[in-house]
Amino acid sequence: xxxxxxxxxxxxxxxxxxxxxxxxxxxxxxxxxxxxxxxxxxxxxxxxxxxxxxxxxxxxxxxxxxxxxxxxxxxxxxxxxxxxxxxxxxxxxxxxxxxxxxxxxxxxxxxxxxxxxxxxxxxxxxxxxxxxxxxxxxxxxxxxxxxxxxxxxxxxxxxxxxxxxxxxxxxxxxxxxxxxxxxxxxxxxxxxxxxxxxxxxxxxxxxxxxxxxxxxxxxxxxxxxxxxxxxxxxxxxxxxxxxxxxxxxxxxxxxxxxxxxxxxxxxxxxxxxxxxxxxxxxxxxxxxxxxxxxxxxxxxxxxxxxxxxxxxxxxxxxxxxxxxxxxxxxxxxxxxxxxxxxxxxxxxxxxxxxxxxxxxxxxxxxxxxxxxxxxxxxxxxxxxxxxxxxxxxxxxxxxxxxxxxxxxxxxxxxxxxxxxxxxxxxxxxxxxxxxxxxxxxxxxxxxxxxxxxxxxxxxxxxxxxxxxxxxxxxxxxxxxxxxxxxxxxxxxxxxxxxxxxxxxxxxxxxxxxxxxxxxxxxxxxxxxxxxxxxxxxxxxxxxxxxxxxxxxxxxxxxxxxxxxxxxxxxxxxxxxxxxxxxxxxxxxxxxxxxxxxxxxxxxxxxxxxxxxxxxxxxxxxxxxxxxxxxxxxxxxxxxxxxxxxxxxxxxxxxxxxxxxxxxxxxxxxxxxxxxxxxxxxxxxxxxxxxxxxxxxxxxxxxxxxxxxxxxxxxxxxxxxxxxxxxxxxxxxxxxxxxxxxxxxxxxxxxxxxxxxxxxxxxxxxxxxxxxxxxxxxxxxxxxxxxxxxxxxxxxxxxxxxxxxxxxxxxxxxxxxxxxxxxxxxxxxxxxxxxxxxxxxxxxxxxxxxxxxxxxxxxxxxxxxxxxx
Amino acid sequence: xxxxxxxxxxxxxxxxxxxxxxxxxxxxxxxxxxxxxxxxxxxxxxxxxxxxxxxxxxxxxxxxxxxxxxxxxxxxxxxxxxxxxxxxxxxxx
Numbered sequence: 001x002x003x004x005x006x007x008x009x010x011x012x013x014x015x016x017x018x019x020x021x022x023x024x025x026x027x028x029x030x031x032x033x034x035x036x037x038x039x040x041x042x043x044x045x046x047x048x049x050x051x052x053x054x055x056x057x058x059x060x061x062x063x064x065x066x067x068x069x070x071x072x073x074x075x076x077x078x079x080x081x082x083x084x085x086x087x088x089x090x091x092x093x094x095x096x097x098x099x100x101x102x103x104x105x106x107x108x109x110x111x112x113x114x115x116x117x118x119x120x121x122x123x124x125x126x127x128x129x130x131x132x133x134x135x136x137x138x139x140x141x142x143x144x145x146x147x148x149x150x151x152x153x154x155x156x157x158x159x160x161x162x163x164x165x166x167x168x169x170x171x172x173x174x175x176x177x178x179x180x181x182x183x184x185x186x187x188x189x190x191x192x193x194x195x196x197x198x199x200x201x202x203x204x205x206x207x208x209x210x211x212x213x214x215x216x217x218x219x220x221x222x223x224x225x226x227x228x229x230x231x232x233x234x235x236x237x238x239x240x241x242x243x244x245x246x247x248x249x250x251x252x253x254x255x256x257x258x259x260x261x262x263x264x265x266x267x268x269x270x271x272x273x274x275x276x277x278x279x280x281x282x283x284x285x286x287x288x289x290x291x292x293x294x295x296x297x298x299x300x301x302x303x304x305x306x307x308x309x310x311x312x313x314x315x316x317x318x319x320x321x322x323x324x325x326x327x328x329x330x331x332x333x334x335x336x337x338x339x340x341x342x343x344x345x346x347x348x349x350x351x352x353x354x355x356x357x358x359x360x361x362x363x364x365x366x367x368x369x370x371x372x373x374x375x376x377x378x379x380x381x382x383x384x385x386x387x388x389x390x391x392x393x394x395x396x397x398x399x400x401x402x403x404x405x406x407x408x409x410x411x412x413x414x415x416x417x418x419x420x421x422x423x424x425x426x427x428x429x430x431x432x433x434x435x436x437x438x439x440x441x442x443x444x445x446x447x448x449x450x451x452x453x454x455x456x457x458x459x460x461x462x463x464x465x466x467x468x469x470x471x472x473x474x475x476x477x478x479x480x481x482x483x484x485x486x487x488x489x490x491x492x493x494x495x496x497x498x499x500x501x502x503x504x505x506x507x508x509x510x511x512x513x514x515x516x517x518x519x520x521x522x523x524x525x526x527x528x529x530x531x532x533x534x535x536x537x538x539x540x541x542x543x544x545x546x547x548x549x550x551x552x553x554x555x556x557x558x559x560x561x562x563x564x565x566x567x568x569x570x571x572x573x574x575x576x577x578x579x580x581x582x583x584x585x586x587x588x589x590x591x592x593x594x595x596x597x598x599x600x601x602x603x604x605x606x607x608x609x610x611x612x613x614x615x616x617x618x619x620x621x622x623x624x625x626x627x628x629x630x631x632x633x634x635x636x637x638x639x640x641x642x643x644x645x646x647x648x649x650x651x652x653x654x655x656x657x658x659x660x661x662x663x664x665x666x667x668x669x670x671x672x673x674x675x676x677x678x679x680x681x682x683x684x685x686x687x688x689x690x691x692x693x694x695x696x697x698x699x700x701x702x703x704x705x706x707x708x709x710x711x712x713x714x715x716x717x718x719x720x721x722x723x724x725x726x727x728x729x730x731x732x733x734x735x736x737x738x739x740x741x742x743x744x745x746x747x748x749x750x751x752x753x754x755x756x757x758x759x760x761x762x763x764x765x766x767x768x769x770x771x772x773x774x775x776x777x778x779x780x781x782x783x784x785x786x787x788x789x790x791x792x793x794x795x796x797x798x799x800x801x802x803x804x805x806x807x808x809x810x811x812x813x814x815x816x817x818x819x820x821x822x823x824x825x826x827x828x829x830x831x832x833x834x835x836x837x838x839x840x841x842x843x844x845x846x847x848x849x850x851x852x853x854x855x856x857x858x859x860x861x862x863x864x865x866x867x868x
Numbered sequence: 869x870x871x872x873x874x875x876x877x878x879x880x881x882x883x884x885x886x887x888x889x890x891x892x893x894x895x896x897x898x899x900x901x902x903x904x905x906x907x908x909x910x911x912x913x914x915x916x917x918x919x920x921x922x923x924x925x926x927x928x929x930x931x932x933x934x935x936x937x938x939x940x941x942x943x944x945x946x947x948x949x950x951x952x953x954x955x956x957x958x959x960x961x
Binding site for chain 2: 310315317318327331
């Protein structure tokens with residue numbers, strides 16, 4: 001190294017720097033580099049600094065000699081020295097002056113005050129001027145001082161650039177080489193993808209395709225070759241390179257400005273700031289979440305009120321049972337009806353009307369087998385294309401959707417299993433290495449460790465850390481891929497949100513208790529870990545990536561709390577740690593169940609309307625054709641109903657009466673069929689009108705429900721609001737029903753007048769009751785609980801079949817309409833809907849869903865039976 | 869609480885007497901609540917506890933459903949409280 005190079009590296013003026021001052025400069029440099037430039041090789045940098053110091057030192061005067069010379073120079077009034085040496089002193093002096101002015105002002109006010117107006121004017125003016133002048137001078141000098149500091153900072157930066165990291169050029173080429181290799185390999189992947197998507201090709205297309213990729217590969221290969229060559233040359237040249245000092249004079253300033261002579265702070269602070277700014281720009285999931293939530297009190301539950309119980313009294317027997325811990329409990333919020341007599345005879349009739357369950361079972365079994373035998377390509381196709389509106393367009397029955405979903409879920413599980421196992425192995429690897437590094441660090445801190453042992457430990461430490469950044473990057477990519485499999489597309493994401501909304505946790509049904517306020521601060525902490533991890537991976541900092549990875553995982557784990565409760569285990573923490581992705585679960589949501597119930601109720605009302613409309617048509621027809629035989633049967637049913645009506649509870653009463661209407665219609669329809677529908681044109685017109693009225697009712701109802709379901713799932717409505725909205729629809733439907741009934745009743749009454757031999761009182765009073773007691777319909781939710789007795793008699797179902805709701809199709813509105821939990825209710829609706837199937841273009845979807853629901857119930861039976 | 873009080877429900881076509889397990893009040897909404905069971909256990913070894921609100925004037929003759937989320941959460945809190953008081957600590961995994 002020459003003296004000129006050494007001077008440039010250190011930035012000293014040999015005539016103005018003593019040997020002692022040089023030592024200080026070197027020491028400050030060492031401290032700065034060790035603290036800030038940890039990503040580079042500080043040792044290499046310092047080697048060159050020490051070398052430069054050794055070269056310069058013989059040329060430097062001693063400190064005594066220097067002091068004398070400086071004194072002389074000061075006397076000669078060296079303007080540059082005075083300017084640079086005394087800026088700080090002058091600043092200090094000016095600040096003191098300014099403060100002094102304030103003190104003087106205060107003193108004078110104390111001594112000479114109080115003033116009259118004129119004196120006060122003079123006094124304030126005097127000090128205003130003084131302060132202004134002092135402030136201006138201070139401002140000027142401050143500006144000058146800042147400019148000087150900036151110049152120094154720039155020079156330091158240039159010095160650092162000249163002496164830091166000889167290997168930077170090589171590393172730069174290495175990075176470019178790695179990038180180029182990635183791009184080269186990617187072309188092959190692109191080629192394969194395009195061949196898969198667009199193939200097979202015609203001869204001409206194939207020509208173009210291969211030519212395109214031939215060119216791309218050639219260019220990429222050439223680029224690689226060139227970089228490779230540069231890399232080799234750089235490596236060889238490095239052995240003989242004099243170092244990377246270049247450029248013009250770059251030097252450190254004299255030892256006056258700033259706290260530590262020779263080195264102002266801002267240079268390295270700027271670099272540090274730029275690292276932080278880069279990190280802040282990194283986007284992660286929790287960064288976004290925290291940004292969205294910041295400053296807001298996010299209430300996880302939309303309905304905010306907290307109710308507190310008081311005066312809790314508990315039976316001793318229950319206390320004992322609780323303390324035994326022998327049971328878990330289901331909470332049932334519906335009121336089981338007090339004593340009720342069920343009309344067995346009519347239930348028997350209903351049973352006969354339902355489609356053959358045995359036949360259904362066989363159909364479903366066949367379907368299941370076919371789906372089981374689907375090929376890989378078919379499953380991939382279903383997975384890719386049977387999404388979003390495609391499912392509605394195809395209008396496939398509910399039970400098929402469910403079987404498909406079950407198969408696809410298994411298929412996805414198989415696909416992700418290998419990935420999941422790999423992720424698990426790598427995570428264990430990282431965690432194991434992290435622990436070992438912690439242990440090694442502890443050992444390194446012990447005293448009296450021999451150099452050999454230290455070296456071995458440090459080597460081992462490096463081994464543990466090496467490659468962890470890439471491994472963690474792969475873990476994150478794997479997790480992302482797995483999640484995409486489980487939850488692909490926007491619809492999948494909606495489902496996951498619904499799963500989340502339904503308070504499902506993986507430790508059981510609806511056991512995740514909601515804390516009131518979302519922990520935004522925790523999200524910010526997680527966001528910081530995510531940013532640190534990503535940044536470290538980008539920088540190739542394996543140790544940094546590993547630490548950030550562990551911090552994030554531990555943070556999530558620490559904030560996960562599972563506790564026992566009367567309902568089973570549940571999650572009560574702020575987070576639910578789940579390192580290996582899995583399928584979300586939205587089963588058994590009580591809110592959804594309540595919605596289903598409400599839907600079922602309105603479905604019943606709609607079906608009752610249908611019954612009335614049908615009856616209206618039929619009765620008109622009856623009036624025209626006076627089919628007495630038919631009316632005999634109606635009479636009989638009417639009597640039966642009348643006989644039972646006094647003992648029915650309101651809810652079942654309405655259902656039964658509705659059944660009567662349906663039964664009436666059924667009989668009539670059968671008769672019509674037998675007669676090949678030989679009727680007048682008027683009949684057909686009336687029939688169409690009746691169905692039109694029904695369809696309108698139904699369409700309005702379904703339209704309203706679709707909107708409610710959509711608003712609920714998007715979060716526009718809370719659960720309470722959704723239920724209220726459904727109640728409104730139910731009420732409106734009831735009003736429509738009233739209007740239809742209003743048109744029908746006079747016809748029935750007229751007939752009764754002219755046909756006294758037939759007592760239609762039963763039928764009439766049941767219609768009255770239906771209209772006049774809308775709360776009876778609303779109270780039909782007792783069917784939820786009572787599906788046990790009714791359902792069992794009809795299709796041998798138990799209350800546990802309600803769990804089947806969970807496996808119904810994923811589209812919420814479809815599920816709502818389809819998921820009628822009361823088998824009796826469902827069968828009634830199915831029966832009444834069967835009319836509309838024949839004549840109307842609409843109503844099929846509801847009928848299908850209901851039928852399929854019943855089929856599904858039956859399918860469960862098949863499975864249970866086969867398991868036995 | 870009168871330990872001899874019962875509530876009768878209809879299940880599977882038969883009248884079933886249920887044991888009253890607990891009662892409590894809620895000052896905020898002015899309602900009282902009762903929990904009762906028929907002790908039947910399902911295949912998952914879970915018992916049904918029916919919870920309804922009632923008018924203290926009519927006692928258990930007129931039961932009403934619990935419909936709001938706030939009420940349901942309150943009921944869960946009460947049950948967990950009963951459990952804790954009965955001497956079973958909630959386990960944390």
